[in-house]
Amino acid sequence: MNCSAYRPRSVKNESTNPSDRISKATCCNYRFSYIQNIRSPLSVSVSNMVYDLKGKVALITGGAAGIGLAYGEELLKNGIEGLIVADVNEKQGNEAVEKFNKTYGPKKATFIKTDVTKKEQLEAAFQLAKSTYSKLDIVINNAGILNDAHWELEIAINCNAVVQGSLLGIQYMGKNNGNNGGIIVNIASILGLQKLEGCPIYVGTKHFVIGLNRSFGSPYFYDLTGIRFLTMCPGVTDTPLISDANKFTLNGFPGLGQNLAEGLRDLPPQPTTNVAIGLIKMIKDGENGSVWVSEGNQPIYEVEIPDRLTLRKK
Numbered sequence: 001m002n003c004s005a006y007r008p009r010s011v012k013n014e015s016t017n018p019s020d021r022i023s024k025a026t027c028c029n030y031r032f033s034y035i036q037n038i039r040s041p042l043s044v045s046v047s048n049m050v051y052d053l054k055g056k057v058a059l060i061t062g063g064a065a066g067i068g069l070a071y072g073e074e075l076l077k078n079g080i081e082g083l084i085v086a087d088v089n090e091k092q093g094n095e096a097v098e099k100f101n102k103t104y105g106p107k108k109a110t111f112i113k114t115d116v117t118k119k120e121q122l123e124a125a126f127q128l129a130k131s132t133y134s135k136l137d138i139v140i141n142n143a144g145i146l147n148d149a150h151w152e153l154e155i156a157i158n159c160n161a162v163v164q165g166s167l168l169g170i171q172y173m174g175k176n177n178g179n180n181g182g183i184i185v186n187i188a189s190i191l192g193l194q195k196l197e198g199c200p201i202y203v204g205t206k207h208f209v210i211g212l213n214r215s216f217g218s219p220y221f222y223d224l225t226g227i228r229f230l231t232m233c234p235g236v237t238d239t240p241l242i243s244d245a246n247k248f249t250l251n252g253f254p255g256l257g258q259n260l261a262e263g264l265r266d267l268p269p270q271p272t273t274n275v276a277i278g279l280i281k282m283i284k285d286g287e288n289g290s291v292w293v294s295e296g297n298q299p300i301y302e303v304e305i306p307d308r309l310t311l312r313k314k
C-alpha cells in the first residue's frame with residue numbers, strides 16, 4: 001500500500017507511551033496521525049481517511065461466481081486498474097473476465113485457473129498480478145465451500161488456503177518484502193460469530209478465519225508489512241453455496257440436512273451485490289483487524305468482539 005493511500009481512523013490498545021507508539025509507526029502518515037492526536041492515550045482518532053481504490057490491482061479467489069463475482073464487479077465499478085480472477089471453474093472464470101473487459105475496458109480483468117488448495121497454483125495467480133499489472137494492492141481470499149460431508153476438503157479450502165493466501169499476500173504486497181503494503185480481506189461468515197448445529201465443521205472454519213484475521217490485523221504485522229487485514233462476514237446470500245447446502249451435511253446423522261435447511265431459512269437472505277457494496281465501504285475505511293457483517297440486504301456494520309475476561313459465566 002502506498003504510504004499516502006490510507007491512514008487508520010483510530011488505533012486502539014497500543015502502548016500508552018506516545019513516543020513508544022510514534023517510534024513503532026513505520027508509515028509516514030500513520031506516524032503523522034499519532035503526532036497530531038496524542039490527546040487520548042488509548043484511542044487516537046483521525047477523520048476523513050479513506051482508501052482510494054483508483055488505479056489499484058486486486059486478486060480475488062473464487063471470483064468466477066457468487067459473491068466473489070460481485071466483489072470483482074464492484075471493485076471495477078469503483079475504479080481499480082486490474083483484477084485477477086483466480087478460480088477452479090475455468091468456464092465461469094473466462095465468462096466473468098470477458099464480461100468485465102467488455103464493460104470496463106480491455107485487459108481490466110484476467111482469469112487464471114486456480115485450485116486454492118494447491119500452493120503453486122495459488123502463487124501463480126499472485127505472480128500473474130505482478131506480471132500483468134506490475135503490482136498488487138488488494139487480496140480477497142474468498143473461495144470457500146459448505147460441505148461438511150467432505151470436511152477435509154472444506155478445511156483445506158476454508159482454512160488452509162486462507163492462511164496460504166494471507167502469507168502470499170504478505171510476500172507479494174508486504175513492505176517487509178520490498179513492496180508497498182496493501183489490504184487482505186479474508187471471508188468468514190455470520191457463522192463465524194454464532195453456532196449452527198446443521199454444519200459444525202463449516203462453522204468451525206469460519207470461526208478460524210475471524211481469529212486468524214484479528215491476530216494478523218494487529219500492530220506488529222501492520223508495522224512490518226503495511227497491510228491492513230479486514231474480515232467480511234456475509235449473512236445468508238443468494239448463491240448455490242446456500243441453495244445446495246442441505247445436500248452437504250455430515251454423513252451418518254439422520255435429519256441433519258433438513259435441520260441445516262431450516263437453520264439457514266431462519267436467517268434473512270440478500271443478493272450478492274449487497275455484500276459487494278459493503279466490501280467497498282469496509283476497504284475504504286475499515287480499521288486494521290476489524291470484523292464486519294453484511295446481512296439481510298442492510299448496510300454493512302462493524303462488530304466488536306468482547307474481551308475474553310468479560311466472558312466468564314455468571
Ligand SMILES: NC(=O)c1ccc[n+]([C@@H]2O[C@H](COP(=O)([O-])OP(=O)(O)OC[C@H]3O[C@@H](n4cnc5c(N)ncnc54)[C@H](O)[C@@H]3O)[C@@H](O)[C@H]2O)c1
Nearest residue numbers: 062065066067088089115116143144189234236237239241
Ligand atoms: N452464500 C452465502 O450465504 C455465504 C454466507 C457467508 C459466507 N459465505 C462465504 O463467501 C464465500 C463465497 O461464497 P459463495 O456463496 O459466493 O459461494 P459459491 O459457491 O457461489 O462460489 C464459490 C466460488 O469459489 C470457487 N471455488 C470453490 N472451490 C475452489 C477451489 N478449490 N479453488 C478455487 N476456487 C474455488 C467456485 O468455483 C466458485 O466460483 C465463501 O468463503 C463462503 O463461505 C457465503
